[in-house]
Amino acid sequence: MAIIAQLSDIHLAAGRDGEVDDGSGPVRALRTAVSSLLSLPARPDAVVLTGDLADCGRPAEYARLHALLSPLPMAVYPMPGNHDDRDALRAAFSDHPALAETGTGPQAPVQYAVDVAGIRLVCCDTTVDGHPHGHMSEDRLAWLDGTLGAAPDVPTIVATHHPPFPIGIRFIDDMRFVDPAGFAAVISRHRQVVRIISGHVHRGAVGSLAGKVSTTCPSTYRQLFLDLTRPGRAAVTGEPAGFAVHLVGDDGSATTHFVPTGNYRPLMDVE
Template sequence: MTLIAQITDLHLKPRGLACYRVSETNKLAERAVEALNAMDPRPDAVVVTGDIADQGDPREYVVAREILAGLQMPLFLLSGNHDDSELLKAAFPDAPGFDQGPKDRTRYVAQIGDLRLIALDSSVPGAGHGTLGEDQCAWLDEALAAAPDVPTIIALHHPPIRMGIHHMDAINLHDGDRFAEIMERHQQVERIICGHDHRGIVGTCGGKVVAIAPSVGHQVVLALKEGAPAQFNFEPAAYYLHHWTPESGLITHTAYVEKADGPYPFWAGEGVSWPGY
């Protein structure tokens, strides 16, 4: 069994500042770290799918180091559009995979238990949308061809699909068609995991399941109407748990950061028999 937690879109700020004036993202990220450390069984690793900082500010990476140092499991990082890949790599020189690839690209291959993780860098300096570029696509194709029998998760910040939230679709992965071609060719890809949309969303790309994780901070409002404004809210912060066994393949669970009321036992009443629940 291999268990990977995916958290995303932390949008950390310099100490004392809130994100967009009202989202206390540093505190929300600390709360997520506590939730992950309390898990039993503990995940084998945590993957953070980008937007770790809010404005790619060096002070935000100092905060990121402080907060993420609290995690009691290996940490795998990659850039989002709010990050500066070079600063992120410099802030986490010991992060697995950060010794691979160019110093301004967070792309690498790693093994986590039975799963292979391929992290991509879809960030484009100064832009909200993402691209991988031909070099990185060719590298990905080769990396997949090198281990066709190892179940693999591909991690990238920008979703390679359109989700119907128009203002987010405008800044998705712009070379998603090229990415889809590569996905079609490699049967071992068990999941494509993304962030960016600050909502839990599922789709497919090149015949593979795409799982876009909710944020551990604020969420993007579910707005499927054309022309709907870009807004966020405080729907429950959540993360994904990717659970792999040879028998079931990869199963993705949603877990909430905050504790909910309960648990309660299933109970039908005194003397009442109940076939199940």
């Protein structure tokens, strides 16, 4: 069984001086998330970061992110969201073999596939330069189709920043994955895909696409208010931050847990 942890929507922000304040909320929140992850009885085999890692896409934000993640002993796989800058992300993670192979042109898509404990993790780039919504061009879809086709018998998680299903929160759906039909068509051709995981929503949600379970991840920083009315209120809440843990069996079974950050120890044994 493979265990993949998912951290998302970290939003490290540099101040006016161009540096990230170590006392800021996002920094404290990420430290707590890393500590919580390390306290799990079964440590994940890898960690995927599903976008909006920085708030403004500045080099200092990614440098601080890289340092804050350094206590993690397992592989970490970053990917961009609509707040991120691909080139700055690549530069900060220049020691990351997978990112080094994603292209050298300005703002080339950050998309790659890696093997994790017997399964595959395929990281897609759904960001659109200068816009908050998501989209995958024909070139990106062709890359995904070919990448999935290269290992048809290996259970696979596909990761995106923008979720490919409607959330029901108006202002998040306004920044939706535009025209996910092409993405769904590619996914439907590959039976080994066992889960689609995304960020962007700042809370855990479960949907479906092309017959596959699709999930979003809590933010390590702030959660969005669950207002399903129209037009609805765009607001953050005091709900606890969190992350997701995905379990994938050799037989293709998949389970997702949503974990609040904090030091939660067993209160009593129940058997």
